[in-house]
Each structure stands twice: as structure tokens, then as C-alpha cells.
Amino acid sequence: xxxxxxxxxxxxxxxxxxxFISFRQxxxxxxxxxxxxxxxxxxPVEYSHNELMxxxxxxxxxxxxxxxxxxxxxxxxxxxxxxxxxVLMYHHLSRKPPKPSILSVDRFEGQMKLxxxxxxxxxxxxxxxxxxxxxxxxxxxAVLLTFDDGYESFYELAFPILRKYGYTAVDFVxxxxxxxxxxxxFPKLTWQQMREMKKFGMGFYNHTYDLHYYDVVNAKGGKxxxxxxxxxxxxxxxxxxxxxxxDKVKKDLGLAERRLREELGNTxxxxxxxxxxxxxxxxxxxxxxxIPLTFTIKEGLVGRGERNAGRINGGSNLLTPAQxxxxxxxxxxxxxxxVNGRSVSLTGAEPEFRNGRLLVPLDNLCRSLHxxxxxxxxxxxVKLTMPEAHHE
Numbered sequence: 001x002x003x004x005x006x007x008x009x010x011x012x013x014x015x016x017x018x019x020f021i022s023f024r025q026x027x028x029x030x031x032x033x034x035x036x037x038x039x040x041x042x043x044p045v046e047y048s049h050n051e052l053m054x055x056x057x058x059x060x061x062x063x064x065x066x067x068x069x070x071x072x073x074x075x076x077x078x079x080x081x082x083x084x085x086x087v088l089m090y091h092h093l094s095r096k097p098p099k100p101s102i103l104s105v106d107r108f109e110g111q112m113k114l115x116x117x118x119x120x121x122x123x124x125x126x127x128x129x130x131x132x133x134x135x136x137x138x139x140x141x142a143v144l145l146t147f148d149d150g151y152e153s154f155y156e157l158a159f160p161i162l163r164k165y166g167y168t169a170v171d172f173v174x175x176x177x178x179x180x181x182x183x184x185x186f187p188k189l190t191w192q193q194m195r196e197m198k199k200f201g202m203g204f205y206n207h208t209y210d211l212h213y214y215d216v217v218n219a220k221g222g223k224x225x226x227x228x229x230x231x232x233x234x235x236x237x238x239x240x241x242x243x244x245x246x247d248k249v250k251k252d253l254g255l256a257e258r259r260l261r262e263e264l265g266n267t268x269x270x271x272x273x274x275x276x277x278x279x280x281x282x283x284x285x286x287x288x289x290x291i292p293l294t295f296t297i298k299e300g301l302v303g304r305g306e307r308n309a310g311r312i313n314g315g316s317n318l319l320t321p322a323q324x325x326x327x328x329x330x331x332x333x334x335x336x337x338x339v340n341g342r343s344v345s346l347t348g349a350e351p352e353f354r355n356g357r358l359l360v361p362l363d364n365l366c367r368s369l370h371x372x373x374x375x376x377x378x379x380x381x382v383k384l385t386m387p388e389a390h391h392e
Contacts, residue, residue, distance in 0.1 A: 013067030110321030
């Protein structure tokens, strides 16, 4: 009997797996509506990384654009990438790091020296903002230096090195730890230290007011990053409802923004998500608060208009300075998606060949053309709203 059970069980598993694969690859017919006009033709679409993928030829017809997925043109010597930014991420520095996740001062300075020697160009937050939100230009091999948490080591150890090489950097601070430096953990910056550093081009931005921790989300004590957690209210045996969660997050981020304005005179805003965690509600709240730029911990280069940026970890003490800086080039894409000759930022799925056809991510293309896309999965309708200049 036992000999029969194993093959039958295996057959069931394989059949289920085959059905799953078939379901994943099975195209679904979707209808399209462009600025209120329903198209006569529908299109089979597929999914990758939860993104809508359509054939290249159909996307060109739908969007009235020239779309290519080619190897980028050769670049001049010492130019590793153009029109992209490598955002490096750091946290705490120490002269004698107690663990590998804390970077030594010597290795940090070694990295800064190599950036200069290897032809990288450290840009300011103002350059980054104008590049992401408008038509600002950046140099080739652009690098933005960022720190998280607001540790005092930024002032004592990183700041002198940054000044030595003529670099600027930004620090995303946990604002409650600045207001109350008696909190446990590594010492935090003071407002006065930050005001002093701002005079030399350093910037300080939002890393929440007090939502940088793991919060309890169920009766068993399970936890999630607080920024995305619906807190479990033990005495009521329930989680925060949607409105309570929304109010909590908006109050926290809004308070951090207000304190940064009051103490530092900030006129622009940016937010780094604690632990890189965010959701649609958080993105909506940041938009409502006028925070146009956000940062995650997903690694990769950042293209123009990519408001929710990935970052490359530079803070591991397990890597030599050369190994860390060399990692930047690992994220240079082997192929580039362009629309009308302009590079498209890929935030999730990349184009891919399936059954002899090139499928391209429709939402990324729409964003690059400033087209609003709304996909109703239940009705199977994709609604596209063209910019005013494209309306008939």
C-alpha cells in the first residue's frame, strides 16, 4: 500500500504544479479604454511580478510610441552608466566595529577615495531632486550618498571625511531620537550638529518620527515593521482598523516633517522607509503630505522619474572598499528599455521573450509617458488617460 501512496501523491503534486504553471502563463484577454474611447481590439496579457505584460507591437500601437529592448550603445571609457543614479546606503560608522553590519571609518574613507579615483560623481540631494522630478541633468556615473537613523557618528566620523573629498550626503533621521537623545541605542545627532552640517551641504530628511521598530500584529506576538503594521490591540483582541492605521501613520510622518521644518528650515521633503517596508497606504500618505521622494532598500540603479528609489548597501564591513564600489557596476543593465529613444525606469518586471514574442511591462511604459493607467481585474478593462497634450 505504501508503494502506491508515494507515486499517487507525487502525481497529484506534479499535476497541481503543472496547473499552476499553466495558469501563470495562460494569457488573459483584456479590453482597453483610452481617454474614454473603447478600443475595438482586445489583447492577451500576461503577468510578471504582478505587472501587466503586453506584446511589444501591441504596446507601440496602443501608446503611439516606438519601443525598443536593446543592448545600450557603447559608452566612453570610464563611463559606466548615464542618466542613472547609484544611491549608496550607510548607517553607523565606528573606529572599531563590534559587528560586520557596522562599517569601519577606514573602509568608509577607502570607499570615498575610490569613488573619486574611479570617476564617480557624487551629486547633491538638490541635483537628485531636480533629476527625478523635472528635467534636471546629472553627470555620468552619478552617486548619491545616504545614511539612515541619524547616528551621531555621521557628525563625528563621516562628516570630516565627506568634507575632505568635497562630497555631500543626506541622513534620514528618526526624529523622536533627535528630540529625545536619552533613548537607548547608539547616540543620535543633535539639532545643532545638523544645522552646522547643513551649512556645508548636508541634508536631513524623514525616517519617521517614531515608527522605526517591529510592532505586534497578532495575538501570537507576530511582528512587522511598524510603518506597515496594523497594530494588535491586546485588550480589545483586534488589530487597528484601516482608519486608525491611516491616522497613526499620517500623524507620525507629518510630525517628523514639521519638526524638520521647525529646526532645520527644510523646504523639501524625502522619506526612507524603515527596513525598506512600505505599502500602497503609506505611498498615498506620503503623497498627501507633499513628500515626493521615497527610498527603499531594494538594490539597483535609479532612473529618471523613479520616485520610489532603490539603494545599494555600502555599509557592510565584510567587503573591502574596492568590492563595495565594484558592486555598483553589477547593477548596470545589460539591456535597456526605451520609449521614443528615452530610457524607461524598470521598477519591477523586465521585458521578456515568451513564445517568440517580446512582452513589455505596460505600467512602466505608461509612467514614462505620463499616462495614467487603471486596471480593473474583475471587469478585465485597462483604462488609460493620456496627458492633455495627447487628447484628441
